[in-house]
Amino acid sequence: MTEEKRTHFRFVEVADHIYAAISPAEPLDITDAGLMDNFSNAGLVLRDGGLVCDTCFTLPQAEELKAFCTEKLGHPPETVVNTHGHWDHYWGNQVFAGARVLGHREMMKDCAGDKNKVSVFKLLHGSKLVQGLLNRVMGGQFKGWLPAGQPFRMVVRQGEKDFDLTGVTPTPPAELFEEKTVLQLGDTRAELIPLGAVHSSSDTIVWLPAERVLFAGDIFADCSLPMSMAAARRWLEVLDYILDELRPIAIVPGHGEVYDAARAESQRAYFRALVDRFEQYYTDTIPEQQLLEKMNLGEFIDQRPRLAWVMAAKALFKERRAAAKANG
Numbered sequence: 001m002t003e004e005k006r007t008h009f010r011f012v013e014v015a016d017h018i019y020a021a022i023s024p025a026e027p028l029d030i031t032d033a034g035l036m037d038n039f040s041n042a043g044l045v046l047r048d049g050g051l052v053c054d055t056c057f058t059l060p061q062a063e064e065l066k067a068f069c070t071e072k073l074g075h076p077p078e079t080v081v082n083t084h085g086h087w088d089h090y091w092g093n094q095v096f097a098g099a100r101v102l103g104h105r106e107m108m109k110d111c112a113g114d115k116n117k118v119s120v121f122k123l124l125h126g127s128k129l130v131q132g133l134l135n136r137v138m139g140g141q142f143k144g145w146l147p148a149g150q151p152f153r154m155v156v157r158q159g160e161k162d163f164d165l166t167g168v169t170p171t172p173p174a175e176l177f178e179e180k181t182v183l184q185l186g187d188t189r190a191e192l193i194p195l196g197a198v199h200s201s202s203d204t205i206v207w208l209p210a211e212r213v214l215f216a217g218d219i220f221a222d223c224s225l226p227m228s229m230a231a232a233r234r235w236l237e238v239l240d241y242i243l244d245e246l247r248p249i250a251i252v253p254g255h256g257e258v259y260d261a262a263r264a265e266s267q268r269a270y271f272r273a274l275v276d277r278f279e280q281y282y283t284d285t286i287p288e289q290q291l292l293e294k295m296n297l298g299e300f301i302d303q304r305p306r307l308a309w310v311m312a313a314k315a316l317f318k319e320r321r322a323a324a325k326a327n328g
């Protein structure tokens with residue numbers, strides 16, 4: 001795989017004229033001690049009219065994606081697809097004015113509140129006071145799971161440069177689809193496959209069947225985990241479909257490095273372990289901390305944000321305990 005490094009992304013050619021735009025792999029994010037270690041990625045088909053899958057969230061990131069495409073295609077990309085309606089995957093859309101921008105109808109649910117989110121994020125990243133407060137509240141939740149001497153930090157380590165939301169106006173896709181949709185870029189077939197609510201209100205993957213390359217959004221991502229048992233079960237079904245039926249050779253994840261088949265299998269094992277161990281050890285009387293210690297998914301955190309599974313297990317615990325209380 002050839003690679004070209006630019007300011008915001010490493011462009012990795014995963015198949016002929018098909019690229020993963022990978023955000024840097026250092027912990028630079030919203031949470032430093034480990035809920036998310038990478039900003040979001042994009043997938044690029046630089047053939048014919050050109051297709052961009054997801055646009056990240058700052059204008060400089062999106063501009064770099066567009067410039068790379070334009071350089072390789074000889075013109076700006078004509079089509080943009082959003083995998084889901086989370087801010088970090090579509091806020092760059094406005095840079096691609098003039099392109100067809102497609103997304104699943106249901107992703108609009110997640111986009112709905114995003115106008116206010118821009119100013120909230122600016123405040124969060126601009127105010128030391130707000131950061132300190134959040135760190136204390138959030139940090140308390142992860143007591144016992146933070147590495148020694150490493151406090152919880154909610155905010156970008158590298159400063160404003162990497163989180164510059166100047167000029168961002170969340171611009172959801174204008175063209176909404178509901179069913180599987182096929183796009184033809186010359187000889188290249190791209191299938192937009194809706195999966196329903198898995199990681200978000202609505203997740204879509206972009207599948208290139210001839211190349212067996214998958215742009216997965218956050219269905220595959222180092223930081224992604226199910227936050228309810230229903231989502232976990234649905235997610236495992238989706239992973240079975242992707243890994244056993246589509247059988248991709250390369251997966252461009254929503255966050256993290258390009259996945260090969262082994263790495264993808266490891267995500268399935270990780271999710272399976274989360275569900276199985278929860279079911280094995282949960283009782284209506286077990287304290288949360290004890291459940292988490294029994295479940296310990298530490299063997300899966302290599303190359304993954306270390307606190308992500310803790311957050312997911314806490315969400316499953318809260319859901320099950322609430323249900324137990326409701327049932328008397």
Ligand SMILES: [Zn+2]
Pocket residue numbers: 040086088089218254255
């Ligand atoms: Zn994401």
